[in-house]
Amino acid sequence: MLKKSDSIDVHWVLLSLLLWLNSVSRIYLKNILSLFKIPIPIILRRPLLVSIKSST
Numbered sequence: 001m002l003k004k005s006d007s008i009d010v011h012w013v014l015l016s017l018l019l020w021l022n023s024v025s026r027i028y029l030k031n032i033l034s035l036f037k038i039p040i041p042i043i044l045r046r047p048l049l050v051s052i053k054s055s056t
Helices: 002-035 039-055
Strands: none
Touching: none
């Protein structure tokens, strides 16, 4: 019985965490994207430059 109740508790905790993450991500997704709008291209360009330099 203890194991069953523990597993149910874990299940509900995971479910609530997923729901919370979903709501948080929906609220802050635009802000996060705007924050990373500039850094992401820079991060993507750097490996390309490095690969080009190493290939030549």
